[in-house]
Every structure is written in structure tokens, then in C-alpha cells.
Amino acid sequence: MKQMSRANFGSKLGVILASAGSAVGLGNIWRFPFETGNHGGAAFILIYLGCVLFFGIPIMIAEFMIGRHSRTNTAGAYQILAPRTHWRWVGRMGVLAGFLILSYYSVVAGWTLEYICEAATNSFAGKSAQDFIASFNGFVGNPWRPVLWLIVFLLATHFIIVRGVEKGIEKSAKIMMPALFILLIVLGICSVTLPGAGEGLKFLLKPDFSKVNSNVLLSAMGQAFFSLSLGMGCLCTYASYFRNDTNLPRTALNVASIDTLVAILAGLIIFPAATSVNIPVDSGPSLLFITLPNVFLKAFGDVPMIAVILSVMFYVLLALAALTSTISLHEVVTAYLHEEFSMSRKKAAWLVTAGCTILGIFCSLSLGVGKDYTIFGLTLFDLFDFVTAKIMLPAGGFFIALFMGWYVDKKIVYDEISNRGTLKASTYRLLLFLLKYVAPIGIGLVFLNELGLFF
Ligand code: TRP
Secondary structure, three states: OOOOOOOOOHHHHHHHHHHHHHHOOOHHHHHHHHHHHOOOOOHHHHHHHHHHHHHHHHHHHHHHHHHHOEEEEEOHHHHHHHHOOOHHHHOOOOHHHHHHHHHHHHHHHHHHHHHHHHHHHOOOOOOOOHHHHHHHHHHHOOOOHHHHHHHHHHHHHHHHHHHHHHHHHHHHHHHHHHHHHHHHHHHHHHHHHHHHEEEEEEHHHHOOHHHOOOHHHHHHHHHHHHHHHOOOOOHHHHOOOOOOOHHHHHHHHHHHHHHHHHHHHHHHHHHHHHOOOOOOOOOOOHHHHHHHHHHHHHHOOOHHHHHHHHHHHHHHHHHHHHHHHHHHHHHHHHHHHHHOOOOOOHHHHHHEEEEEEEHHHHHHHOOOOOOOOOOOOHHHHHHHHHHHHHHHHHHHHHHHOOOHHHHHHHHHHHHHHHOOOOOOOOOHHHHHHHHHHHHHHHHHHHHHOOOOOOO
């Protein structure tokens, strides 16, 4: 009966858009540029692309297979495929990671709401690059405003979640994704034509491998998992709503391509603009927020009308992209509580929203009034980011690869990849090879390397 009452994504496009909606978000537009800036530019991007290709895509297919085969939440999925084994801890760790990510991700998502207001009131006009830095720092350090926006954002996520999967997720992704894409291209063109953009382009396109160290490897790998929504059962939960005729490898390829394209486009907007107004490329989490207003101002400052319209559109789309991602994170934890503890969906959703609000408030305050309280030298915000993106997600991916590569019956793997023999499944052997050897060994080596074992 449980299976009968579960929703399904309506159309093929809906499947791709909902998964891409989860993948595309602040990870691409906010996190990718600042990680690239912190880790030396083009060389980081090349390593990142390698991680997407060799770890990301195979693990995404694996998550799809687990989810669609078991048709339940991520922790329950392991109970179905591997009853009474410790594999369920992979699912549980994923749920915990989702909860932690949602908490600090919503803080940044809240920032986008503040910037919608700033853009709408034309308050970028007449400011210098230094002013933008000062006003960002002032805002983030304020104990109230970011907290308020965080709560607004979590509530928006909450209400879409309680309205159900199909109506909420699919619809918002269908309109938002193409619009965001077009606007990114427009802004990219504006940015690369700014005076002084060449430096930024060089940083983005000309690899300098002398800067590559173990930290760069771990960061690129973590970014790949984060951006593709992998390693915690997020896409696994979505795949539990997929239809039986969804082509899993093709969907994974589409989602990964869209996600990567958006990240590269974001880089093309941020770096040329940053070098054009002398913003250091390694400004960290503030990079997007202090760089972008300069693009609107420099490219359209003469016609305030257009500057206002485009900037409002951009921040609204960014907020929506973040929303389709927070929905997917929230859904993982809500589906888990709802199905494993037989709570009503509404009660489960409220628990998640309330818990994330509390943790999110602490994360937000840790950037302002609580700056001096650090753990391992990191603020709570940075700690959540580090522990989830650089440890929990790659570790989750490692176990998911082992699970599908070695543990699960090969007939299930074949059935899922070929839709029970109705597709050709020419990638079956390659996929198994990647899941059995390449991904686990690769991820393992990056971890060992981080512990200082090689260089
Ligand atoms: N991938 C999303 C982004 O790029 C964030 C996200 C959504 C996520 N679901 C996830 C990250 C699951 C890790 C795991 O913004």
C-alpha cells in the first residue's frame, strides 16, 4: 500500500528538471566560483570535471538505481536492498548530512532574498566596489536581518514540501531553469566585455598546476558531490518517484551536463567582473555577493531601469534555484521521518523546518556576533560546510559505489539500467567498472592524500 500512495513525476522532462533543479543552485553559482577562486582557477576546474566524470556520473546512476528499485526514502532503501545489515547507516548518514546542509544552505539562500530587496530599491546605484564589500559585511554581521530571511526561506521550502512532490517541485523547476539559463548567458556576455576582464578569463581558462595540492583535490571532489547533490541519498529519494521507463544513465548525463554548464557560466560571470573592479578572487563565501552588483552597475548603470529589472530578475531566479535545492534537501529528511517513524508528513516536515531553523540561526550568527567562537579554527558555518561537503558526501559516495558495485545483486543493477531489458544498456560494463574500482579507489586516494600520505 505504501508504494501505491507514493507520487510519481509526471513527464520525462519533469524528471530531468526536478533532478536538475536539485543539482543547480547556490552550489553552482555561489560555491563553485569561490572554491575555484580559493584554489587557483583553471587547474581546480579541470580536476573538478574529472571528479564529475569519474565519480559523479556513476554515483548518480547508482543513487537513481537504489531509489527507483526500492521506491522509498534513502534509509529505508538500504533496508529493502540489504535487510538487517549495517548498510542502513549509509542512508542514515545521508539524512544527517542533508539536515546539516539544509541548515547552513538556507542562511545563504536567505542572503539572496536581501539582495532581491536591494536590487529592487536600486540601492546598488552610485556605489563603488569597496562599498559593496562594506555593505555585505555589515549585512551578514547584523544579528537580525539574515536570521529573518533565513526563516522566511525555510518557511517557503516548508510549504512547498507539504503541498507534495509533483505540484511543488516539478512546476517550479520547469519555469525557473530555462529562465535562469538565459539570464546567466546575458550576464556572462556583459561580464567578459567589461574593461579588465581579461585577467579573470585567464584565471578561469589557463591552468596553473603548480598550485595543486591535496587541499585542492579534496575541495574539487567535495564540490563535485555538493553541486551534483550526491552522496546523501538526495537523488536517490527523487528517483524513488521516477517512472519505470525513465532512462537512468541518460538522465544522469543530462543532469550532470546542465549542472556543470551552469557552474562554468557562473565562473564566466564572476571572475572577469572581479578582476575588472579589483576584487580578490579568493574572497571566499562573499565573492558572488560583492562581485555581482558591479556587473549590473558597470554594464547597465546608464539605464537604471534595465539595471533594476535585470538585477531583480537575477536574484529572484537565484533564490528560486536555491529553493528547488532546499526542497530536495528537506524532502530527504522529511521522507525519512515520515516513512521510518510513521509520522504524518506534515509533522515530519515541521520537525525538519524547526530543527534547521535553530541550527541555521547559529550558523548565521557565527558569521557575525559569534565570530570568535570557533571549532578547529572554523566558524560553525564553515564547519558545517567542511564536514558535509568534504567528508560526509564523498564518504557517502564511496559507500554507495561499493554498495552497487559489489554488494547488490547484479541482476538488479542490470534491470535498473536497462529498464528490465527494454533498453540496450550498452554502458552496463563500464558503469560496473567505474562503481567497483574507479570511484571507490579514487575517492579513497583523495582522502588518504588529505591525511598527508602522498604529498
Ligand atoms: N546541489 C545543490 C546546489 O548546487 C545543493 C544540494 C541540494 C545538495 N541537494 C543536495 C548538496 C544534496 C549536497 C547533497 O546548490
